[in-house]
Each structure stands twice: as structure tokens, then as C-alpha cells.
Amino acid sequence: MGRLMRLRAAISAAASVVGGEEHKGPLGGVFDMHDSSDRFGQTTWERAESEMQRRALGLLLNKAKCREEEVDALLAGDLLNQCVASAYGLMSYDIPYIGLYGACSTSVEGMMLAAALCTGGMSDRVAVVSSSHNCAAERQYRAPVEYGSQRTPTAQWTVTGAGAFLVEREGDVLIRSAMPGIVVEKGISDAANMGAAMAPAVLDTLLRYFEESKTRPEDYDLIVTGDLGYEGGSILCELMMAEGYDIRSRYNDCGMMIYSRSGDDKHAGGSGCGCAATVTASYLLPKLARGELQSVLLIATGAMMSPSSVMQGDAIPAVAHLVHLCAPCGKANEHREIEH
Amino acid sequence: MGRLMRLRAAISAAASVVGGEEHKGPLGGVFDMHDSSDRFGQTTWERAESEMQRRALGLLLNKAKCREEEVDALLAGDLLNQCVASAYGLMSYDIPYIGLYGACSTSVEGMMLAAALCTGGMSDRVAVVSSSHNCAAERQYRAPVEYGSQRTPTAQWTVTGAGAFLVEREGDVLIRSAMPGIVVEKGISDAANMGAAMAPAVLDTLLRYFEESKTRPEDYDLIVTGDLGYEGGSILCELMMAEGYDIRSRYNDCGMMIYSRSGDDKHAGGSGCGCAATVTASYLLPKLARGELQSVLLIATGAMMSPSSVMQGDAIPAVAHLVHLCAPCGKANEHREIEH
Numbered sequence: 001m002g003r004l005m006r007l008r009a010a011i012s013a014a015a016s017v018v019g020g021e022e023h024k025g026p027l028g029g030v031f032d033m034h035d036s037s038d039r040f041g042q043t044t045w046e047r048a049e050s051e052m053q054r055r056a057l058g059l060l061l062n063k064a065k066c067r068e069e070e071v072d073a074l075l076a077g078d079l080l081n082q083c084v085a086s087a088y089g090l091m092s093y094d095i096p097y098i099g100l101y102g103a104c105s106t107s108v109e110g111m112m113l114a115a116a117l118c119t120g121g122m123s124d125r126v127a128v129v130s131s132s133h134n135c136a137a138e139r140q141y142r143a144p145v146e147y148g149s150q151r152t153p154t155a156q157w158t159v160t161g162a163g164a165f166l167v168e169r170e171g172d173v174l175i176r177s178a179m180p181g182i183v184v185e186k187g188i189s190d191a192a193n194m195g196a197a198m199a200p201a202v203l204d205t206l207l208r209y210f211e212e213s214k215t216r217p218e219d220y221d222l223i224v225t226g227d228l229g230y231e232g233g234s235i236l237c238e239l240m241m242a243e244g245y246d247i248r249s250r251y252n253d254c255g256m257m258i259y260s261r262s263g264d265d266k267h268a269g270g271s272g273c274g275c276a277a278t279v280t281a282s283y284l285l286p287k288l289a290r291g292e293l294q295s296v297l298l299i300a301t302g303a304m305m306s307p308s309s310v311m312q313g314d315a316i317p318a319v320a321h322l323v324h325l326c327a328p329c330g331k332a333n334e335h336r337e338i339e340h
Numbered sequence: 341m342g343r344l345m346r347l348r349a350a351i352s353a354a355a356s357v358v359g360g361e362e363h364k365g366p367l368g369g370v371f372d373m374h375d376s377s378d379r380f381g382q383t384t385w386e387r388a389e390s391e392m393q394r395r396a397l398g399l400l401l402n403k404a405k406c407r408e409e410e411v412d413a414l415l416a417g418d419l420l421n422q423c424v425a426s427a428y429g430l431m432s433y434d435i436p437y438i439g440l441y442g443a444c445s446t447s448v449e450g451m452m453l454a455a456a457l458c459t460g461g462m463s464d465r466v467a468v469v470s471s472s473h474n475c476a477a478e479r480q481y482r483a484p485v486e487y488g489s490q491r492t493p494t495a496q497w498t499v500t501g502a503g504a505f506l507v508e509r510e511g512d513v514l515i516r517s518a519m520p521g522i523v524v525e526k527g528i529s530d531a532a533n534m535g536a537a538m539a540p541a542v543l544d545t546l547l548r549y550f551e552e553s554k555t556r557p558e559d560y561d562l563i564v565t566g567d568l569g570y571e572g573g574s575i576l577c578e579l580m581m582a583e584g585y586d587i588r589s590r591y592n593d594c595g596m597m598i599y600s601r602s603g604d605d606k607h608a609g610g611s612g613c614g615c616a617a618t619v620t621a622s623y624l625l626p627k628l629a630r631g632e633l634q635s636v637l638l639i640a641t642g643a644m645m646s647p648s649s650v651m652q653g654d655a656i657p658a659v660a661h662l663v664h665l666c667a668p669c670g671k672a673n674e675h676r677e678i679e680h
Contacts, residue, residue, distance in 0.1 A: 003412050003436055005462045044652050072343050073520050080646065081421040083441045087523060087644035091657050096343055096520035098449060099644070099659070101423045101441040109438060113453065120460015122345045180413050180436035183427060304427035304439070306420065312384050317431050319439070 004212040005178045009115035011325075012171030013066075014281035015059035017052045019134065019160030021266075022278065025259045030282040031161070032059050038135060038160050046080060049133035052162035052274075053078070053089030057129050060164040071095045071166075072123035075110040077102060078131045078273050079158075080140065085131050089162075095127070103302030104198075104227050105181065106130040107163055107277040108321040112178035114167035115323070124168060131162035132272030141191065141307055154193040156229045156255060156271035163277025172289035174326040179209040183304060185317040191310050194318075195232020195268055198301040201318035202228065203239045205299060209322055210245070217247045221293045224284065225320075226276030226300030227255040229269030254279035276300040288327050296325045344552040345518045349455035351665075352511030353406075354621035355399035357392045359474065359500030361606075362618065365599045370622040371501070372399050378475060378500050386420060389473035392502035392614075393418070393429030397469050400504040411435045411506075412463035415450040417442060418471045418613050419498075420480065425471050429502075435467070443642030444538075444567050445521065446470040447503055447617040448661040452518035454507035455663070464508060471502035472612030481531065481647055494533040496569045496595060496611035503617025512629035514666040519549040523644065525657040531650050535572020535608055538641040541658035542568065543579045545639060549662055550585070557587045561633045564624065565660075566616030566640030567595040569609030594619035616640040628667050636665045 020036035022028065033055060035041075040051040053076070061068065074093065077100035078085035090097060102109035110128030117123040135145050137158040143149045167175070184204050188197035202225055210216060217223060217240075228236055233253045240247050254276045255269035280298060287293045305316040360376035362368065373395060375381075380391040393416065401408065414433065417440035418425035430437060442449035450468030457463040475485050477498040483489045507515070524544050528537035542565055550556060557563060557580075568576055573593045580587050594616045595609035620638060627633045645656040 007462070046648060046652065077441060079422075081648060082419075082443065082644065082646035084644065084646045084649045087657050087659075088649065088654060091523040091525055094522060097523045097659055098453070098520055098661075099441040099443075099642075101417060101439040103422065103439075113438070116457055116460060116462045120456060120462060122347070122456045122460060180438055182434060183431040183437045185431055302439075304422065304424065306422035306424045308386060308421060309424045309428065312386065314387075314428060317427050319427075319437055321438075 005116060007115040007119045007175050007177055009118040009167055009169060009175045010171030011165050011173045011175065011285060012168050013060055013064035013166040014285050015056050015063055015164045016278040016281040017056045017162045018278055022159060022161055022258055027258055027279065027283050031278060032282060045133050045136035046084060049085040049131050049136050050089030053085055053129050053131045054092060056162040056164040057090060057093060057127060060127060060166055064166050068094050071125050071127050073098055073126045074129060075100055075114050075126060076129040077106040079103060079137050090129060102319060103304055104271060104273050104275065105300040105302035105319055105321045106273045108298060108300035108323055111165060111167060111175060111323050112180060112321055115175040115178065118167055118169050126167045128165040128167060130273040130277045132158050132274040134158045134160045137272060151267055152192045154231045154268050156194060156268045157259065157266040158272040159258060159270045159275040161274030161278040163274065163281040165281060172328060173285050174328065175323055176326050177324045179205055179322040181205045181319040181321045183317045183319050185315050187315050189315045194271060194303045195229045196235055197303050197316040198318040199228055199232045199235040199239060201301055201320040202236050202299050205320040205322050207243060217245055217250060220250060220295050220297050222296045223247050223251050224296060224298055225253045227271035228253050228301060229255040229271060231268040288325055291327045294327045298323050298325055345456060347455040347459045347515050347517055349458040349507055349509060349515045350511030351505050351513045351515065351625060352508050353400055353404035353506040354625050355396050355403055355504045356618040356621040357396045357502045358618055362499060362501050362598055367598055367623050371618060372622065385473050385476035386424060389425035389471050389476050390429030393425055393469050393471045394432060396502040396504040397430060397433060397467060400467060400506055404506050408434050411465050411467050413438055413466045414469060415440055415454050415466060416469040417446040419443060419477050430469060442659060443644055444611060444613050444615065445640040445642035445659055445661045446613045447620065448638060448640035448663055451505060451507060451515060451663050452520060452661055455515040455518065458507055458509050466507045468505040468507060470613040470617045472498050472614040474498045474500045477612060491607055492532045494571045494608050496534055496608045497599065497606040498612035499598060499610045499615040501614030501618040503614065503621040505621060512668060513625050514668060516664045516666050519545055519662040521545045521659040521661045523657045523659050525655050527655050529655045534611060534643045535569045536575055537643050537656040538568055538658040539572045539575040539579060541641055541660040542576050542639050545660040545662050547583060557585055557590060560590060560635050560637050562636045563587050563591050564636060564638055565593045567611035568593050568641060569595040569611060571608045628665055631667045634667045638663050638665055
């Protein structure tokens with residue numbers, strides 16, 4: 001059986017909610033809902049994040065024309081201490097709640113587990129939700145945004161956004177397999193350089209995936225990471241090159257896609273649970289559903305440190321979970337079948 | 341299919357590591373390892389908690405005569421911000437890591453997901469690990485233990501301990517079904533009265549379980565919660581009574597079992613991710629494996645608030661996940677088959 005999970009599931013619907021900076025970015029038009037104030041009608045940033053999750057799941061259920069009682073479980077998580085954005089945001093739904101913590105890898109961790117539950121017949125329909133909020137994350141991990149602290153060139157910008165996905169046995173985009181990540185720690189201890197801490201985790205997962213699936217980068221239209229950003233993305237390409245894989249022509253990163261590069265203080269690109277979640281929900285999945293992309297490796301990466309662990313002098317461990325997404329069969333006819 | 345997960349899996353091995361207070365308690369002799377100093381050779385409480393997880397998983401693999409590469413995934417979580425006890429504690433193992441956050445329900449959340457992965461054939465062997473550390477949790481959630489703050493009578497004592505479980509298709513104790521919990525919030529906002537916040541979540545899960553499984557409390561030898569303690573346990577029994585179920589003669593709670601009631605400052609009993617995990621690993625599972633218990637409902641409960649959410653005036657949401665554990669078939673022959 002091994003560690004590559006062979007799956008027979010699909011994403012049947014997806015929804016996204018973002019803040020003002022994300023709406024101003026190059027993908028701004030694709031997201032389902034935004035609030036330029038980032039407040040979503042709430043009095044604290046943490047509650048605003050919860051409200052984004054609540055709205056993302058509501059939009060998802062509407063799109064899928066699905067009632068609460070038809071969803072067997074919610075798999076959800078976020079970056080806040082004790083994952084309160086998810087617990088509070090989703091508690092108005094009468095759906096079993098299974099909490100995850102994979103830092104910024106949470107969306108793909110959730111897709112992988114949801115697809116496994118549906119493949120195995122344990123669940124008919126599982127929703128996956130994850131989020132991050134720039135102002136809530138920055139004050140928890142670094143300093144309140146209102147202080148105006150200067151950021152380093154390798155720093156990433158935590159995305160304000162929530163993404164939601166409905167996973168069942170059939171749907172617009174197939175989940176063919178998944179490779180769960182192994183925690184990797186290579187000595188990076190700079191919390192303003194998460195890309196460098198997370199790139200080695202992607203390397204580890206990709207190498208194991210290519211080996212177990214007996215495929216190569218050329219077998220995929222796109223290899224896309226969740227939030228390595230410009231710094232981590234270029235490190236990954238170099239690390240892969242040293243292992244004999246040139247992924248540069250088909251590599252991209254949600255954190256590089258969500259903001260424009262110049263002049264808006266985003267430095268090394270986007271990060272946060274909401275980064276991979278919103279870009280996948282509203283940009284990548286529609287392209288797969290329309291057949292514009294046929295076969296995609298989506299790898300979301302989490303930096304698993306806490307402010308305490310960093311203050312105690314520990315380096316930053318990271319994990320990278322992978323799912324293989326495919327266009328529906330009709331639209332992928334031309335594409336070489338690379339698995340099974 | 342519904343929300344009751346029908347499972348065909350088993351717990352083949354379990355291990356526990358505890359601190360000094362737990363070793364002094366009535367179950368002290370059953371745990372696999374203890375350190376009376378609670379330090380486990382480390383310089384911070386957080387690192388001590390990580391070290392407990394590392395040792396618990398090491399003991400588990402030794403007991404099961406299982407090599408790292410034979411384990412397909414780790415499902416792990418704890419109470420520390422960003423679940424660093426698990427991420428750091430388990431990163432020396434070369435096994436895929438899937439992080440969970442279910443607060444004190446994490447052990448049962450993990451068993452449920454691990455059993456689903458094994459039942460569905462996605463994984464052959466999955467380890468579940470969770471932990472809490474009194475000194476790390478108290479300083480994060482309330483006040484450093486060294487301050488000597490006075491505790492209220494409803495306050496529970498966070499267990500210092502880690503439990504680890506190996507789940508595969510066959511083994512000493514069968515996992516027959518699981519019921520994931522729905523997040524319930526009934527207005528309790530006192531972080532020194534978690535039992536009251538969590539009891540309604542158990543009620544919700546138990547009522548849904550009895551209805552979907554078409555069973556009654558009398559069908560089980562033991563209905564055991566993870567860490568409601570004396571306060572929450574008595575509230576649960578009253579709430580169940582009001583719904584027409586008298587569970588008192590077969591009800592117990594891991595938090596009531598792990599410490600002696602009198603004279604040692606434990607007040608309303610034990611709590612924390614390590615409470616259900618260690619008592620289940622070293623006390624309940626051996627009784628099931630020997631056939632002294634035939635059929636047990638284990639319900640672990642998590643209070644999903646954070647210190648920030650409490651300070652912002654939000655009440656405490658809670659979740660309760662349930663697994664149905666059975667003695668192996670030979671030892672359960674006399675027992676009425678209640679499922680399938």
C-alpha cells in the first residue's frame with residue numbers, strides 16, 4: 001500500500017472569501033466575495049477571520065445546492081492559537097467538526113483526508129475549510145500591523161482569505177492520489193523567511209511522490225506550491241535541480257500569483273492558510289474543471305513553529321502535503337493516463 | 341451512509357508516558373514510563389511535552405515490533421499554540437505527519453481518522469499520538485504554575501502525559517464505529533469550568549450515536565468520557581437523564597480515574613489531551629484486550645476556545661468525538677453483537 005494514497009474522489013464545488021489586498025491583486029476578479037476593510041462586519045480581527053470561514057462555507061453550500069444535513073463532516077483549520085477561527089466560524093453549522101492543524105498546508109491536508117473518507121465509503125460528502133487573516137496572524141506571530149514594523153525582503157504577506165471545498169466521490173475535478181508530508185527541519189530559524197524553511201519539505205514530498213508514482217515533472221501541466229513565495233520557490237527549483245528534476249517551466253506558487261510583485265509591500269509573496277485555499281478554490285479548480293489544465297500537483301506547505309518555540313531558540317519544522325488533481329475524464333481524454 | 345462511520349479496524353498496540361502526579365495516582369502502576377520531575381531531561385516545559393510524545397511513539401513502535409517505515413502516517417496533536425509539542429516531538433521519526441487540533445478530544449479524533457484510513461485501505465498502519473503537560477498548558481491558558489494561583493473547585497488539573505496508539509486492520513481491540521462530534525456552545529465562558537462547557541457536546545454526540553446505531557446505554561459495559569471530570573460528569577448524567585437515558589451505573593471519566601479525589605489539589609479531576617490518551621492506552625485497552633470489558637463507548641471532549649477568544653468575551657465551544665471499542669471476537673463471544 002505504501003504512503004502514496006490512491007484515491008477515487010473529486011472536488012464538486014469550491015468557494016472563496018478574501019480581503020481588500022487580495023481583491024486588488026491580479027486574481028482579484030475570480031474570488032467569490034471580498035470586504036475591502038478586511039473586517040467582515042466584526043469587531044476583532046479574529047472574529048473577522050471566523051466570519052470569512054462562515055461565509056465561505058455558506059457560499060460553498062449554496063453553489064453545491066447542498067443542505068447542511070447532507071454534509072457528513074467538516075475538516076477545518078487555521079493559524080490562530082487553538083484554531084479558533086475555524087471552531088467559532090463554523091459552529092453555527094450543524095455538521096460534525098474534525099479540527100486540523102497543518103499551518104498553511106491545512107487546505108491540502110483536509111482535501112487528502114476528505115478524499116480518503118469518501119474513497120473508503122466512510123463519508124458521502126465532506127467539506128474542507130481553511131483561512132488566515134493578515135492582521136490576526138501578524139499580531140500573533142510577529143507584531144500588530146498597526147505598529148508599522150519594517151519587514152525584511154524575505155518576509156511574506158499573510159493572505160486575508162478563506163477557502164472552502166466540497167469533496168465527494170464524483171465532481172468537476174478529480175483527486176487521484178495524495179502524498180502526506182514528513183516533517184523536515186533544516187535549521188532555518190528566521191520567522192521572516194518561511195519560504196526557506198518550507199522548501200526542503202516540498203522537496204522531500206515531491207521526491208517521494210515521483211518515486212512512488214513512477215512519474216516525472218513532465219507528466220504534469222503544473223506543479224504548484226501553496227505559499228513558498230519568490231524566495232522559497234526559487235530555493236525549491238534549485239533543490240529539485242540538484243536532484244535531477246527541472247521543474248522550472250511548469251512550476252508556480254499561489255503566493256506568487258495572488259499579489260502583484262511590484263510596489264505594494266508584499267515582498268516575497270503571499271502566505272497563510274488562506275493563500276493556497278483561495279487561489280485553488282477560485283483560480284486553479286475552475287481551470288481544471290474547464291480542461292484548461294489537465295493534471296496538477298498541488299503541494300501546500302506548513303511551517304509548524306510557534307512564537308514560543310522560536311523564542312526558545314528552536315528552528316522551524318515544515319511539512320508539505322500533496323494532492324494530484326485531474327480534469328474530469330471527458331476533458332482529459334487527450335492526456336496520457338499516468339496513474340492506475 | 342450518514343454520520344456514523346462503520347469501521348473495520350483495530351488498535352494493535354498502545355503506550356503511555358506520564359509525569360509525577362499521574363504516577364502517584366490510583367492508576368500509577370499501569371503507565372509505561374514516568375518522570376517524577378515532569379521534565380524528561382529538557383530545559384523547558386514545552387520541550388518536555390515534545391519529549392513525552394517522542395518517547396511514547398518510541399515505546400509504541402518497540403511494543404509493536406514495528407519499524408518506522410512500516411507506519412504510513414502519524415496523526416497527532418496537543419494543546420500548545422500551533423501544536424508544537426507534536427510537530428517537534430515527532431519530527432525525529434521519518435513518518436508522514438498529519439496534524440490534528442481537537443483540544444482534549446485529539447486522541448479519539450485521531451483513532452477515528454486512523455481507523456477510517458485503515459478501513460478504506462488507504463493506509464496499512466497509522467499511529468496516533470497526543471499529549472498535554474500541566475506546566476506548559478497552565479502557563480499558556482491561565483497562569484504559570486510557579487505563581488501558585490488559587491484554583492476554583494470546578495477547575496481541572498491538566499494531565500502531564502502522552503499516549504500513543506497503533507491502528508491497523510487487525511489487533512487486540514476492535515474499533516467498530518465512530519461518531520464525529522458537532523461543535524456545541526451553550527454559553528459557558530468560565531475557563532475554570534471546562535466540564536460544564538463540554539458536557540453538552542457529549543450529550544449531542546451520544547444522542548446522535550444511540551439514534552443512528554439503534555443501541556442503548558445497556559448495550560455497553562462502559563461509557564467513558566475523556567476529561568469531563570466530576571463537575572462535567574455529573575452534569576452529563578443529569579442531561580442524559582432528562583433525555584430518558586440513565587447512564588450512571590456504567591459511566592466513568594478518565595479525568596475522575598487518573599487522580600485520587602482527596603487531598604491532592606486536583607479539584608474536579610484531570611483534563612488535557614493526555615488524560616484520555618494515557619488512561620485509554622494503559623488502563624482501558626488492556627481490559628478490553630483481556631476481555632474484562634467487552635464493549636466500550638469512549639468519548640473524548642475538547643474545549644475549543646483560546647485565551648484570546650476568552651479575553652474577547654466569547655463563550656467556550658466544545659466538541660466530543662466517540663469511538664466504539666470492542667474486545668477481540670474470541671473474547672466477546674458471550675456478548676450480544678450490537679452492530680452489523
